[in-house]
Amino acid sequence: MDSDQVIKEILARFPISGEQVRVIPVKTGLIHTSYKVIERQGKSYLLQKINTSVFRDVEALMGNIAHVTTILKDAFQSSPYESLELLKTNDGQLFYEHEFKAWRIYHFKEHLVGYDAPENKEMVVEAGKAFAQFAKTLSQTDPEQLSVTLPDFHSLQKRYQQFKLALKNTPVKLSEIDPLPEQIAGFTQLLLPLEYAMDSGEIPIRITHNDSKFNNLLFDQTNKARCVVDLDTVMPGIIHFDVGDCLRTLTPSTPEDEPNLGKIELREDFHYAFLEGYIENESGWLTEEEIKFIPFSAPYMALIMGIRFLTDYLQGNIYYSCDHPEHNLVRAKCQIEVTRQFLEQFPLNSDLT
Numbered sequence: 596m597d598s599d600q601v602i603k604e605i606l607a608r609f610p611i612s613g614e615q616v617r618v619i620p621v622k623t624g625l626i627h628t629s630y631k632v633i634e635r636q637g638k639s640y641l642l643q644k645i646n647t648s649v650f651r652d653v654e655a656l657m658g659n660i661a662h663v664t665t666i667l668k669d670a671f672q673s674s675p676y677e678s679l680e681l682l683k684t685n686d687g688q689l690f691y692e693h694e695f696k697a698w699r700i701y702h703f704k705e706h707l708v709g710y711d712a713p714e715n716k717e718m719v720v721e722a723g724k725a726f727a728q729f730a731k732t733l734s735q736t737d738p739e740q741l742s743v744t745l746p747d748f749h750s751l752q753k754r755y756q757q758f759k760l761a762l763k764n765t766p767v768k769l770s771e772i773d774p775l776p777e778q779i780a781g782f783t784q785l786l787l788p789l790e791y792a793m794d795s796g797e798i799p800i801r802i803t804h805n806d807s808k809f810n811n812l813l814f815d816q817t818n819k820a821r822c823v824v825d826l827d828t829v830m831p832g833i834i835h836f837d838v839g840d841c842l843r844t845l846t847p848s849t850p851e852d853e854p855n856l857g858k859i860e861l862r863e864d865f866h867y868a869f870l871e872g873y874i875e876n877e878s879g880w881l882t883e884e885e886i887k888f889i890p891f892s893a894p895y896m897a898l899i900m901g902i903r904f905l906t907d908y909l910q911g912n913i914y915y916s917c918d919h920p921e922h923n924l925v926r927a928k929c930q931i932e933v934t935r936q937f938l939e940q941f942p943l944n945s946d947l948t
């Protein structure tokens with residue numbers, strides 16, 4: 596937790612009535628440090644210290660977020676959806692730099708809530724519709740207008756190379772991670788065609804969210820999906836990254852770090868309900884090739900996550916925040932099992948039309 600003094604100094608740079616605010620640490624993800632700030636009059640904000648070892652170019656990161664939130668706010672004016680909104684500093688900047696750290700503030704969506712897992716099928720359909728609407732709305736903007744803040748973020752080839760290098764240099768005993776390397780090699784071969792289709796231009800590059808976990812979607816009190824949050828990774832990508840990240844988090848009956856692999860099951864009804872919501876809303880904005888490759892999405896993203904968690908474990912847990920030293924290994928085993936089950940249960944060549 597940052598000191599009260601530091602937080603007070605930061606808040607003084609934003610149009611927030613500095614005195615008598617309450618500041619509560621909140622856990623919002625694995626990357627930044629976040630606080631909820633509540634003003635005496637009742638307005639609340641999300642204050643975040645940006646992880647600048649992950650996002651080295653804060654200017655580009657915040658530029659992307661400002662760009663996208665402006666488009667979404669405008670487009671969603673007469674729709675049930677909402678956009679996140681930044682609170683600029685007193686001198687109109689998108690973030691404030693203090694002792695080599697960067698801080699930003701969003702308006703807090705007090706009337707909405709996020710869930711780690713869906714409570715029923717209706718919420719899953721809602722998730723499909725909401726992420727489709729997000730991508731569809733942004734698909735009218737040239738992706739080149741956004742900066743690539745995390746190059747090759749969802750490149751399976753790059754992630755696999757990084758994993759092989761970590762494997763070579765790690766002090767971890769290979770028996771400890773058995774049979775993951777062999778599974779990873781096999782699944783990578785099966786799923787690379789998605790990346791090749793992106794590289795060859797067969798699948799179009801659009802503006803995508805790239806971290807579309809189910810809990811990055813907020814719902815209202817009637818369980819209608821209203822707002823996509825956590826816009827840090829919004830940049831050029833393919834829709835399969837978003838479809839896949841949401842499916843890998845809502846289809847399994849267990850969280851992304853389930854230690855008991857025997858408990859993991861994929862809920863077929865949730866899987867199809869999400870796709871129904873996503874594709875139903877489609878009305879011609881997706882290409883035939885995009886639809887053809889949709890079955891690759893979920894195993895591709897689960898595999899990427901498994902590889903990244905394992906690579907971080909082999910490198911001594913330097914990237915993700917962890918609750919215990921084996922946490923990344925537990926996450927990796929879970930995500931590789933999820934990949935295996937997706938491949939077993941949902942054929943890559945299934946026809947979704």
Ligand code: GN1
Pocket residue numbers: 623624625626627649805806825827828851900
């Ligand atoms: C990170 O911090 P959070 O939870 O939003 C990560 C995602 C992973 C996710 C795994 C910038 O996101 O790619 O899917 O953890 N974000 C970054 O839960 O690396």
Ligand code: MG
Pocket residue numbers: 624626806825827828
């Ligand atoms: Mg995130």
